[in-house]
Amino acid sequence: MIELGGLVVKASIVELTNDDRAIIYGALLWIAAKLQSDEGEQAKRLWTAKGRQAFDAERRE
Template sequence: MKRRERTRQLIELGGLIAKAELIVLTDGDRAVIFGLLIEAASTLRSERREQALTLWRRRGKRAFEEAVRE
């Protein structure tokens, strides 16, 4: 069952990358997308963690709400 849950999680996370248009905006360049994620992880390890989480959470919630309206 854990394998199925992990697979579902990976599919959902891939969907978020697509929904954020990162595939289109980077021409599917996996190195760029990975670099973006590494940069985000670095921010989450820094003193700016809470500020970044607050900002990103607000943006994410807003984007989800807009997607539901469309």
């Protein structure tokens, strides 16, 4: 759980939402609904690619 919270911080979500937990929770619920929809596989591919790019960019810094 600590690592998952770290990803929220790393993605600047805490800063961008002024640590508003309702916004963060709502966004996570939206993500879950998207993944359960007909567009779920497409979203997974897109988000996986974006996440890998971000991790790779960090490694190069």
